[in-house]
Each structure stands twice: as structure tokens, then as C-alpha cells.
Amino acid sequence: MTSLDPGRPEQIAADLRAAFEERHGTPAVAVGRAPGRVNLIGEHTDYNRGLVLPLALPHATYAAAAPRSDGRIRVASLQDDATWEGTVAEAGPGGPQGWTAYAAGVLWALAEAGVDVPGVDLLVDGRVPLGAGLSSSAALECSVAVAVLAVAGRELDDATRRLVIDACMRAETEVAGAPTGGMDQTVSVLAEEGSALLVDFDTDETRPVALDLAGLTLLVTDTRVSHELNDGGYAARRADCEAAAAELGVPSLRQADLAAVDGISDERVRARARHIVTETDRVLPVAEALATGDRDTVERLFALSHASMRDDFEISCDELDAAVAVAVEAGAVAARMTGGGFGGSSVALVPDERVEAVRRAIDTEFALRGFAAPAHLVAEPSAGAGLV
Numbered sequence: 353m354t355s356l357d358p359g360r361p362e363q364i365a366a367d368l369r370a371a372f373e374e375r376h377g378t379p380a381v382a383v384g385r386a387p388g389r390v391n392l393i394g395e396h397t398d399y400n401r402g403l404v405l406p407l408a409l410p411h412a413t414y415a416a417a418a419p420r421s422d423g424r425i426r427v428a429s430l431q432d433d434a435t436w437e438g439t440v441a442e443a444g445p446g447g448p449q450g451w452t453a454y455a456a457g458v459l460w461a462l463a464e465a466g467v468d469v470p471g472v473d474l475l476v477d478g479r480v481p482l483g484a485g486l487s488s489s490a491a492l493e494c495s496v497a498v499a500v501l502a503v504a505g506r507e508l509d510d511a512t513r514r515l516v517i518d519a520c521m522r523a524e525t526e527v528a529g530a531p532t533g534g535m536d537q538t539v540s541v542l543a544e545e546g547s548a549l550l551v552d553f554d555t556d557e558t559r560p561v562a563l564d565l566a567g568l569t570l571l572v573t574d575t576r577v578s579h580e581l582n583d584g585g586y587a588a589r590r591a592d593c594e595a596a597a598a599e600l601g602v603p604s605l606r607q608a609d610l611a612a613v614d615g616i617s618d619e620r621v622r623a624r625a626r627h628i629v630t631e632t633d634r635v636l637p638v639a640e641a642l643a644t645g646d647r648d649t650v651e652r653l654f655a656l657s658h659a660s661m662r663d664d665f666e667i668s669c670d671e672l673d674a675a676v677a678v679a680v681e682a683g684a685v686a687a688r689m690t691g692g693g694f695g696g697s698s699v700a701l702v703p704d705e706r707v708e709a710v711r712r713a714i715d716t717e718f719a720l721r722g723f724a725a726p727a728h729l730v731a732e733p734s735a736g737a738g739l740v
């Protein structure tokens with residue numbers, strides 16, 4: 353049974369500082385830390401100006417940085433041999449590729465936002481599982497932004513946090529080419545320990561929701577079906593949502609209701625829109641239920657959410673469906689797939705005493721069906737980005 357340990361931030365930062373100094377012969381002056389996330393409800397609603405309820409994981413990406421006198425940027429990773437070097441201007445669209453687009457692209461976006469970006473050496477250590485739908489990309493972007501802004505002498509106040517979210521979204525959409533919606537960067541930067549973050553993408557308002565998880569564990573299962581956001585499936589869903597809004601004559605599906613959606617001519621576009629409208633309507637009741645310990649409501653709405661993603665939005669897969677069904681059969685209060693879909697992870701609310709049984713049941717089912725062995729982690733609601 354594989355379990356993914358987030359590690360201790362101080363230890364990870366100390367090890368990263370040592371690796372940085374060995375590589376560059378000079379100490380890092382800042383280490384930024386930004387978490388991955390698991391979303392509890394509100395999937396694909398962010399780019400439809402809807403509601404989401406993610407929480408930050410204890411698993412994070414760490415970025416060590418030191419200034420360079422020649423103005424150049426160099427990025428490297430403890431996990432991947434690919435590196436990138438260039439100027440801030442060269443770090444924009446069409447420049448860095450692969451993982452370096454997410455890291456270097458942030459510096460380009462910060463410069464575009466008016467920040468006097470210094471030359472820097474950056475070394476990152478990613479502890480968010482990759483391709484697991486747990487937002488390793490946003491964690492990478494936000495950790496780099498926090499480290500570089502510290503090198504630039506900027507305090508991480510409320511305005512700077514907003515700047516980080518916007519710059520990281522630009523890096524992701526314009527440099528890395530993943531047309532995502534902003535939930536991941538927002539929660540990575542604004543999350544508070546012990547709470548999920550309710551975000552309204554129509555008004556940009558955010559509110560921490562303290563979770564009543566007494567006697568319950570949030571168990572995340574990475575199906576090991578790798579999920580990518582810049583390979584077409586995500587963009588196709590977004591295009592369908594935009595087509596639906598255009599046909600209904602509304603600026604976004606947040607302004608649509610089910611009666612109107614029922615009249616959409618194309619069956620696929622109608623189903624996509626139905627998911628968005630029903631999913632947005634589930635967010636506030638789930639937030640309320642998780643804050644008050646109302647398990648029945650969470651059970652019912654998680655089940656409806658998963659079915660909607662499987663049947664209407666068509667972003668689930670056999671492994672996710674199995675992880676969700678088996679978790680509930682083995683004693684979870686509620687379970688659903690989480691994140692962008694096309695693979696990635698499920699999230700289950702499990703009574704503490706059933707956690708081992710649920711993990712074992714999922715592992716057994718995956719082995720029986722010839723799926724790759726899944727990995728599990730415990731999602732303790734953690735704090736957003738900062739310096740370590």
C-alpha cells in the first residue's frame with residue numbers, strides 16, 4: 353500500500369537550501385512554499401464564473417532562489433533534469449517548454465504586471481504528486497512567485513497575493529498553454545489551515561469555511577492514470593461551455609438556469625452545461641454541510657457530483673469510478689472524483705476507523721481489475737503559500 357507523505361516543511365527547505373548551495377556555490381536567499389489542492393465540490397465551474405470549494409494539501413512545492421548580477425534567469429528541479437536559462441523577456445509564450453514553462457513563465461508574467469523582476473537562480477523541489485490532478489502546476493508556479501518576490505524585496509501582503517494569483521494564471525494559460533480557470537492558484541495562495549476556501553468566480557470573493565471533520569479523514573486516492581490539462585480534453589470542455597453560454601445569450605453559465613439549459617440544441621453541449629449549472633448549485637449546500645457535520649447531505653451531493661462528471665461532463669474514467677464506488681462500499685461517508693479529470697484522483701470522506709479498510713478495498717479492486725496500483729494520501733486542510 354503506497355502512502356504519500358508530505359514531509360516536514362522546515363526539513364525540506366533545509367535540504368533544498370543545501371542542494372542549492374552545492375549547485376550554485378552561493379546560498380539561497382529565500383525559499384517559497386506553495387501547496388497543491390484537493391477540490392471538495394465545484395468542478396470546472398471556475399472558468400464558468402461559478403463557485404468552488406477546494407482546500408490546500410500539506411503536500412507542497414518548494415522553490416529556492418538567489419539573485420544574479422547578470423539579470424539572467426536559470427531554473428532547475430530536483431525531480432527533472434530539464435533546465436531553462438534566458439532573460440525575463442524570453443520566458444514568455446513560445447519560450448520555455450515542459451515543466452520550465454510553469455516556472456520561468458511566472459517571471460515573465462510578473463514583469464508584465466510591472467514587477468521589476470531580478471535575475472535569479474531557482475531550484476525547485478516538488479512534493480505534490482505529479483499528474484494526480486492535485487495541482488502540482490499551480491504549486492510550482494506559486495512557490496516560484498513567492499520566492500522571486502522575496503528576492504525582489506516585496507512583502508507577501510494581500511495585494512501581493514492577488515498579484516501572485518494573476519501572474520501564475522497567466523503563466524499557466526499563456527506560457528504553458530493550459531486554459532485553466534484559476535481555482536488552483538487561488539487556493540494555493542489564499543488557503544487557511546483547517547479550512548476549505550469558498551471562491552466565487554463571479555465576484556472574486558473568497559471565504560474560508562472551517563470544516564467539521566470530527567472522526568473523519570479526507571482520503572485522496574491517486575489512480576495513477578496521468579492527467580494533463582494542456583492535451584485538448586480540458587480545452588474542449590471549456591469550448592463546449594462557451595458554446596452553451598453563447599447559445600443562451602448569457603456572459604457565462606453562472607447566469608444560466610436548468611430550464612434554459614434544457615433548450616440547448618446540441619445534446620453534448622446541453623449535457624456539459626447541465627453539469628456546470630447543477631454543480632454550481634451543489635457548492636453552497638456542501639460547504640454548509642461540511643461546516644456543520646451534516647454527513648447525509650455530503651453523501652448525496654458527492655454522489656450526484658460524481659455522476660454528473662461521469663455522465664454529463666464525461667471527464668471520469670474506469671479507475672476513478674472504481675475508486676469512488678469501492679470507497680463508499682467499504683465504509684466511506686461520501687466520495688467523488690476531484691480536479692480536472694481524465695485521470696487523477698478521487699476524494700473520500702472516511703470515518704477514521706474505516707480508513708485502512710477503504711484503502712485496502714481500493715487496492716484490492718485495482719489489482720483484480722489489472723489497474724496500476726493507486727497511491728493514497730491524507731488531505732489535512734493546510735495553509736496557503738509563504739516563505740519557509
Ligand code: GAF
Pocket residue numbers: 391394395396397398399487532533534535536581691692693
Ligand atoms: C483544473 C484547473 F486547473 C482548474 O482551473 C479547474 O477548472 C479544475 O481543473 C476543475 O475543477 O485543476
